[in-house]
Amino acid sequence: MNWEIVIGLEVHVQLKTQSKAFCGCKTTYGSPPNSQTCPVCLGYPGALPVLNREVVNSAIKAGLATHSKIRYRSGFARKNYFYPDLPKGYQISQYTDPICYDGYIQIPTEEGKKKIGLIRIHMEEDAGKSMHTENGTLIDLNRCGIPLLEIVSCPDIRSPQEAYTYLTTLKQIIRYTGISDCNMEEGSLRCDANLSVRPMGEKTLGTRTELKNMNSFHGVEKALAYEANRQITCLEAGEPIEQQTLLWNEQTQRAEPMRSKEESHDYRYFPEPDLVDVQLTDAWIQDIKAVMPELPEERLSRFIKHYGLSEEDSLVLTAEHEIADYFEAAVQGFQDISLMNHWIRGEILRILKEKQISIDQCPISPKALRDLLTYLLNKKITPQTAKTVLDNMVKTGESADKIIEKKGLLSITSSEELDALIRNIVEKHPEEVKKYRQGKTQLLGFFMGQVMKATKGRADQKITRHILQRYLDATEE
């Protein structure tokens, strides 16, 4: 039988605000444990929450970026459950009236673009962190109260691969809006998944299971593939699927059932009496629209149209808004867009990968790159020299000007200088000259190499080739 996989994802993104959602504590990642807490986020008796305006603004941005409807009046609710890293015994969240709903994002698939619906985006607060050790559980409440957006997709995803693409696309969009870093390693993006399978063509959904504890997008993909496989195997063996929560174990590469709970969850949601509603206005939303950055799709088409770049190049350059920003800063006032594209895609991205850094940590500033490539464009240095200079710039942090000047790396374009040098080389290799003249013309490369070796790559290629050919061909007569 052919089976259809049905997946819905719940993504939590941590917002990049200065202060927490309901109090003034800092949100700095990696601070000493329990150093960023106050009566409000510690759930002290009598402390009360006051909503951070930036959380609302961020939610509106996320809504606008995902074609969501914005709810003009929305409120908060308490989600009640007990856990040591949840100080108040409830999480302030949204329930019946999420601030954004009915949105979608478009993901690339082999059959073209596909819409994945978003049921809702709502504001809530993060919990603290628990660490289980041999002699007890340790609780750090620094993270407690940091604002989150929960983004819930429709069950529109049809394969683990699609789930992966959905996540990368969503991450790209959210990062473009600037509201979150979406860094899964630092926990600023987290993902839970729901999966069910059904015979192809069947309308009703199968029994679903929930998957948690995935630590990377690939982890999500693998967990979903594992679970889809498990469910199909079960059903084909005539066993029913049990509705349950499974934890992905990265070590064993298996999804293991969470120990069954003593009782099913009953979160007893009710309106949060300590907060008042948020009432949006057209003007407020307009203000947010006015400061919304360009989104990936718009930027991609602009790169193709405005810079005349291929779709493939544009996709690479706009994958992250920081790379696109870098490109646009570097290409400012520079004549050869294709050359710039070539160098950023080839060299800059290689450096980032080697050093495992992001582009905003790149040792070569856009202007430094432009200065270097201007030498190249004006043929003052050879492409080979340019690479050497770039490596030097990375190592020393010095400018192209300085390195070229210090090491005397300007191209040798003087015909006289090259002529003498080339004649010398030709005379030193009579065997090769003979073979060349007998028709083994590919030896031209050998001679070019010898010249480059002698000049440390500084010889102008065009002139060198010209002179070489003159020497090799001329004596043939």
Next chain:
Amino acid sequence: MSISREEVLHIAKLARLSLTEEEVEMYTHQLGEILNYIQKLNELDVDNIEPMKHVLHIVNVLRDDKNLPSLSREDVLKNAPEHDGEYFKVPKVLKTE
């Protein structure tokens, strides 16, 4: 209207209370009485009435995204029944829920 013993035990579980046998009996009886009294509200037709969340007509109480001082960890941990100087501690549990 009455409440069953099982319901009382279920609620106690949800509320993280462990009850003695006498308490279970007492609360089954007393909560039953109170719930019975509360049935009074069924006399009213409230089909077209909006649920009231708050008596206030205030909206949009927001603060600017600015930092305020946090408490000192030393002070905070002084209030904690168990800590290790950095973290709050919860005794080792044999199984997590």
Next chain:
Amino acid sequence: MKDSIQDRISELLDNLEKTDNPIFITIDKDWLWKHVKEQATIEGPLSGKIIAVKDNINVRGLPTTCASRILETYYSLYDATVIEKIRVAGGILLGKTNMDEFAMGSSTEYSAWGEVRNPIDETRVPGGSSGGSASAVSAGFVDYALGSDTGGSIRQPAAFTGTVGLKPTYGRVSRYGLTAYASSFDQIGPITKTVSQSAELLNVIAGKDSRDSTSADVPVPNYLKTLQEKVQGYVVGIPWHLLEKGVDEDVLESFKDVISRLEKEGVRFKKIELKYADYAIATYYILATAEASSNLARFDGVRYGVNAKEQLQDLFSYYAKNRSKGFGPEVKRRIMLGTYVLSSGYYEAYYTRGQKVRNLIAQEFFTLLNEVDALMFPTTPTTAFKLGENVDDPLKMYLNDVFTVSVNIAGLPAISVPGKPGNHGLPVGCQIIGNAYEEGTILQLGHTIERSRI
């Protein structure tokens, strides 16, 4: 002046040592003398005034126990907004008063620190839950006290102890630092000997607070000034139908006496009907306990409070141990009730219905208060009852709140002022309810009642 304050406090401390009535939970002498020294330098409207604070309000450096074992070891690391304001105004905070555990009760018998006895008659309860604060004022230990009122917890003990208790409009006084019982009902308010003292303290504590999202940005008048205005021409509504049965004869007589005194000052009375008043207690006990069940979830013994330091089978037993040991019977009862009405399958039938009836009750009050300047009825149907009389019958105890809870449901301001005493010389309270943010009106009426007594 400075010396006289210190003498007064020394004398008070001596007197307090002589009494075995647990009116106070905490008086920390070291803290107090340091505090007196600091406050002596401040010139303000409350300079030299000695104030008691209900033990559910946070005062930095003192424990806030809420009369519960679970908070026995908790020290406040911050001041409630009202406390900050009192400090700035020069007031002296004597200590923390006894109460019903987490403000749940009407007799101050549900306290882990023992039941408070009514200073007027020690065989009787002082009312609750602010019974310690009311008793401290009634017995003359302090000039003023702060209480909190969720369903009558300021007004009822004021009525039982012959003091003046004011519950401000919901949103008038910041709740920041008040340990929440039922967040959409709770208000802090003054308990004093006289109405002008009540106005004086309200002047200091009222106003918008940026740390409480539910505090209202409505200008605060000088209540001492409004007190001087005449009440002539005011129309006050009385729901006579509520007083037909269940109200003791002496209470009714005292109430009628108040009416005749106000009539002499030119106040006119109008018979009104509160159709939904009968549903107030049921509504209150659904909504307030629901909020309470969530508000009290934070008491788990992890970050503060008392915990069970033993090897446990699972997390559930950890919580259950800490909470079951820490909470008293009434608190458990209300947590259970509140959990029940919010639980899956019952939410609509109880909680949502409760919210709808809340709307009906509140709208009725709002409509009436557009027609009259204030409403008036007794604060309680009886005078102070005997210790132990209702403690084992929770429903009977709840029904005591019949005249007070509807005011919290509608979020309105109300004041209880002593009328002519009832049988055995026991105090009787007369309650005046005003329109939202019009504390001035009820203070004026209360002030008039008080002056006509002399």
